[in-house]
Every structure is written in structure tokens, then in C-alpha cells.
Amino acid sequence: MSKSSPRYHITTFGCQMNKADSERMAGILEEMGFEWSEDPNQASVILYNTCTIRDNAEQKVYSYLGKQAKRKQVEPNLTLIVAGCVAQQEGEKLLRRVPELDLVMGPQHANQLKNLLEQVFEGNQVVATEAIQIVEDITKPRRESKVSAWVNVIYGCNERCTYCVVPNVRGVEQSRTPEAIRREIEQLAEQGYKEITLLGQNIDAYGRDLPGTTPTGRHLHTLTDLLYYIHDVPGIERIRFATSHPRYFTERLIRACQELPKVCEHFHIPFQSGDNEILKAMARGYTQQKYRQIIEKIREYMPDAAISADAIAGFPGETEAQFQNTLQLVADIGFDQVNTAAYSPRPGTPAALLANQVSEAEKSDRLQRLNHLVALVASQRRERYLGRIEEVLVEETNPKNTNQVMGRTRGNCLTFFDGDIESLKGKLVKVKIKETRAFSLTGVQLD
Ligand code: SF4
Missing domain, CATH: 2.40.50 (OB fold (Dihydrolipoamide Acetyltransferase, E2P))
Known part of the structure; x- marks a missing residue:
């Protein structure tokens, strides 16, 4: 590409779904003739792909945006975009807060970036946050790694975890067809990728919305079936998937992971809390006993499997004794890794409205103690290698x-x-x- 190509910059906050969306949007921008710029100040299109899960991520977006909005006052051709969950949640409010913005787009619109930008280049200020049916995406992501790639298999989430904004911002579950997924993986293999991670907010829901059932009434297309279906793509050496939900995790899936040599012995299964009352208040749909049984089952089949998880400290109403149950679970399971967070109320979620919020000081104290234990357990666990x-x-x-x-x-x-x-x-x-x-x-x- 010539030196005079216009340049773009994307800063991504948050989860793997956001990273995968950013890669797809980067792919679209490159097809439109833009060239990547590491430095946002050298770019004429700047996109912030945002996340509402962590408060500081949201604040960072506003501070980055503020700087670029100032720049825009002297460089009117600068295009500023906010995508992702903050965009979905705030919508037009964002335009009022930062009038220099050109485009506010929810995560479901990632594949539409080209159309949306064309409207912007015609002089419009665009907000795209309404729910849309995701049509099979033909965009080629610009992958960050040349070795390992993410492949979205299901968008959205039908769960209603009371702390989570995902169902509001990413809409209902929409699975891609196995054929489309396999085609994408074949293309990735042709480009030299060796590892793929199948992605979904709740990947165990894969296929529930696709037509067809077996004679026993089981959905025809499940994550397990998908693993069998894509397993033999030549050139792909490793297959992973995330994120698993304990409520829907099946023994059939564990058996497939053991049977299929390319599927790695690594399971990322968030437990969020080790206390049944808190799990109920979170509307997670399982107990800590059920969680333990899943891990036992995995270890029956694959004694050495790596287990990682997500956990929240200081959910509204969490007592010290309930928090201790989380610590106990971490110690008992012996996780290889746990991503932890202090509970942070997200607008529009039921948990944010609860009166019994835990104080910031208590949350941060619990988070510290949890992190300390997680590191201790992980280093003991790592010694087996x-x-x-x-x-x-x-x-x-x-x-x-x-x-x-x-x-x-x-x-x-x-x-x-x-x-x-x-x-x-x-x-x-x-x-x-x-x-x-x-x-x-x-x-x-x-x-
Ligand atoms: S499963 Fe729960 S935490 Fe995960 S995306 Fe869905 S609502 Fe959010």
C-alpha cells in the first residue's frame, strides 16, 4: 500500500468477543484502503471498541475520546467512532456528550462498518444501535496473530445473569451454521493459522437456535457436534473454545474433548462465586456443588486438564462468610488461572439496583485477598510441569x-x-x- 494511504487506528477494551469484533472491523477498513497506524495521532479514522464491564475501561474511553475531539477541532476530516458495548448502551447520549463523534455503533453492527462509514463520509452523524439479524459475515478479519485465530460461532446471549450487560447490548443468541464456520476455519488453515478458538459468550448454547433435533429430542447442532464436524480441517493443529457455562456443560462435551486429539485439554468455565445464595442472586442457574462435579468429571476423563475461570468479589449482599466460600472453591479446585474482578454495577442490570451494595473498600480488600490466593494456587499447580x-x-x-x-x-x-x-x-x-x-x-x- 502506498505511503499516502489514509490510516486507521483501533483501541480495544474488554473481552475476546470485542477483540474478535475489532479484528473484523480492521479487516473491513483495510479492504476500504486504510492502513493500520499504531499511533492514533497519525490516523484519520479512529475507532474505540468499548466495554462496559469494567468501570475504568469506560472512563478511559472518554478520556481518549476527549483528546481526539480536541484534535478534530483543528483537523475536521478526522473520523471518530465509538463501537462496542458502551456505544450500544449509551447510543445518542454519547453524541450529546461528545458532539465531535461521527459514528456510534453497537457490537451487532461490526460487519456493517463499511456501509456506516460511507454514510459518515457523505456528511452524516450516524448512530447504529438497533437490534439486527446478523447475516452471515463475509468480512475477512485482520488477525492480530498469524498463528492463532478466533472464530465466532454464536453471537449474543439468552441468559440473564443479573450483573451482566451482554444480553442488553449483544442481543439474543444467533448461531452461525456449521458449514459457514467450517468454511472460515478452512480459509484460516489455508492462510497458515495453526490454532483456532471457537468463541461465544455462552458457547454451550451453540446450535440451540438452529433448526433440527435428533430422534431423542436433542438439538441436532450442539457445540459437541460442531467439534466433531470441524475437527479434521487439515492444517489446524489445535482447537479451543470459550466461554463455557456450568449450567449447560455436558459430559458428552468432555468425552469429545478427550476423544478428539486436536481439542486442547483446557477448560475455561467461569464460576463467579463459590456461594449458592450469591449464585442464585446472580441468576447463574447452578450451585457450587454442581460446579465441583463438572470439574471432577473433567478430571476423571483428563486428570491433567488445565482449568481456568472467572470470579467476582463483592457482589451486592455478599457477606464475608459467603466470600470465604469463593476462596474455598479456589483452594479446593486448584485452578490454573482465574480472572477476577471486584463487582462493578453496570447500568440497566438488576444487580445495579440492589440496595445492599458492598462498600468499595470491602470489595477491593476481597479482590486483593482473592488475587493473592489465585496466584498462590496457580503457582502450586504450575509446579506439576x-x-x-x-x-x-x-x-x-x-x-x-x-x-x-x-x-x-x-x-x-x-x-x-x-x-x-x-x-x-x-x-x-x-x-x-x-x-x-x-x-x-x-x-x-x-x-
Ligand atoms: S452467560 Fe451471563 S455473564 Fe455470560 S454473557 Fe450471558 S448474561 Fe452475561
């Missing part, structure tokens, strides 16, 4: 030590070893583990 030979899929140079490359084990643990990225990128390498830390490993290459 010491001296073992692990298969690492090499992705990048270690940014902190350029003599090293980094990649992930099948259990999704970041692993470093000495090597040259030119010859190793995208390769599966046997690595003997010499050092373990809470969330990463170091080793030496064997072959």
Missing part, C-alpha cells in the same frame, strides 16, 4: 527478552524458551520445562 516435556505452539518473540520466543502449551500456559522466531513461528515444538511461575513457564527446546 517442572521437568515435563510440553508441546508449545510458537507465536511471538518474548517482548522482554528478544533471544526468546513464546507460545502456549496445550493447557494454555504461556511458555518461553531460547530460539529464533523466524524459524519457529507457527511451529509445534517440544520444550522441556525448567522453571515454573504462577502464570508462565520457561524451558529448553528439545528437537
Whole structure:
């Protein structure tokens, strides 16, 4: 592309779904002739793909936006876009708050970026937040990694977890057809990708909205069936999926993961709280006992499987004793990794309206104690790798030590070893583990 190509910049906040959307939107911008700019100040189209889950992410968006809005006063051709969950939730209010904005678009509109931008270039200020039917997307994402790619399989969520804005902002569940998913994976394999992660807010819901049932009344298309259907795509070496919901997680799925050699032994299953009362108040639809049973079942089939989760500290009404139940669950299960957050009320969610909010000081104290335990448990758990030979899929140079490359084990643990990225990128390498830390490993290459 020539030096004079217009440039774009995207800053992404939040979850993997947002990252996947950003990649798709980057793909669209590149097809429109824009070139990536790391520095937003060099870009003429700036897109903030936002997240409402964490308060500070929302505030950061406003502060970034404020700077660019000032820039726009002297560079009127600058195009400013807010996409994602804040856009969906705030809609036109955002335009009133930041009148310099050109486009406010909800996550369901990511595939429509080209049309929306064309309206902007014609001089309109556009808000696209109404619910739409997601048609099969033909856009080519610009993938961040050249080795590992995300593949959306289901959009939206029909659950009603009381702390979560996703159902409001991402709409009802809409599964892609197995054929379309397989086609995308085949294309990714042709482009040289080695690993794919199937994505959905509640991936266990995959296929519920697609037609057809088996003679026993089971949905014809489930996540398990999808894994069998896409498993043999040549060139793809590893398959992962996220995010699992304990309410819908099945033994059939566990069996498929054990049977299918490309599916990695890593399960990301958020538990959110280890206390049944709190789980009920969250409307999660399972008990901590049921959660434990799922993990036991996984370990029956795959004793070494890596288990990760998400957890919230300080949900409204959570007592110290209830919080202790969360700590107990973390200690008992022995997680490889837990993403933690202090509860933060999101507008429009039932939990935000509860009167019994936990104080900020208490939430942050609980979060700290939880993080401390998570790191302790993870580092104990990581020790099992010491001296073992692990298969690492090499992705990048270690940014902190350029003599090293980094990649992930099948259990999704970041692993470093000495090597040259030119010859190793995208390769599966046997690595003997010499050092373990809470969330990463170091080793030496064997072959
Ligand atoms: S399952 Fe619950 S937490 Fe996850 S996206 Fe749906 S409503 Fe939100």
C-alpha cells in the first residue's frame, strides 16, 4: 500500500468477543484502503471498541475520546467512532456528550462498518444501535496473530445473569451454521493459522437456535457436534473454545474433548462465586456443588486438564462468610488461572439496583485477598510441569527478552524458551520445562 494511504487506528477494551469484533472491523477498513497506524495521532479514522464491564475501561474511553475531539477541532476530516458495548448502551447520549463523534455503533453492527462509514463520509452523524439479524459475515478479519485465530460461532446471549450487560447490548443468541464456520476455519488453515478458538459468550448454547433435533429430542447442532464436524480441517493443529457455562456443560462435551486429539485439554468455565445464595442472586442457574462435579468429571476423563475461570468479589449482599466460600472453591479446585474482578454495577442490570451494595473498600480488600490466593494456587499447580516435556505452539518473540520466543502449551500456559522466531513461528515444538511461575513457564527446546 502506498505511503499516502489514509490510516486507521483501533483501541480495544474488554473481552475476546470485542477483540474478535475489532479484528473484523480492521479487516473491513483495510479492504476500504486504510492502513493500520499504531499511533492514533497519525490516523484519520479512529475507532474505540468499548466495554462496559469494567468501570475504568469506560472512563478511559472518554478520556481518549476527549483528546481526539480536541484534535478534530483543528483537523475536521478526522473520523471518530465509538463501537462496542458502551456505544450500544449509551447510543445518542454519547453524541450529546461528545458532539465531535461521527459514528456510534453497537457490537451487532461490526460487519456493517463499511456501509456506516460511507454514510459518515457523505456528511452524516450516524448512530447504529438497533437490534439486527446478523447475516452471515463475509468480512475477512485482520488477525492480530498469524498463528492463532478466533472464530465466532454464536453471537449474543439468552441468559440473564443479573450483573451482566451482554444480553442488553449483544442481543439474543444467533448461531452461525456449521458449514459457514467450517468454511472460515478452512480459509484460516489455508492462510497458515495453526490454532483456532471457537468463541461465544455462552458457547454451550451453540446450535440451540438452529433448526433440527435428533430422534431423542436433542438439538441436532450442539457445540459437541460442531467439534466433531470441524475437527479434521487439515492444517489446524489445535482447537479451543470459550466461554463455557456450568449450567449447560455436558459430559458428552468432555468425552469429545478427550476423544478428539486436536481439542486442547483446557477448560475455561467461569464460576463467579463459590456461594449458592450469591449464585442464585446472580441468576447463574447452578450451585457450587454442581460446579465441583463438572470439574471432577473433567478430571476423571483428563486428570491433567488445565482449568481456568472467572470470579467476582463483592457482589451486592455478599457477606464475608459467603466470600470465604469463593476462596474455598479456589483452594479446593486448584485452578490454573482465574480472572477476577471486584463487582462493578453496570447500568440497566438488576444487580445495579440492589440496595445492599458492598462498600468499595470491602470489595477491593476481597479482590486483593482473592488475587493473592489465585496466584498462590496457580503457582502450586504450575509446579506439576517442572521437568515435563510440553508441546508449545510458537507465536511471538518474548517482548522482554528478544533471544526468546513464546507460545502456549496445550493447557494454555504461556511458555518461553531460547530460539529464533523466524524459524519457529507457527511451529509445534517440544520444550522441556525448567522453571515454573504462577502464570508462565520457561524451558529448553528439545528437537
Ligand atoms: S452467560 Fe451471563 S455473564 Fe455470560 S454473557 Fe450471558 S448474561 Fe452475561
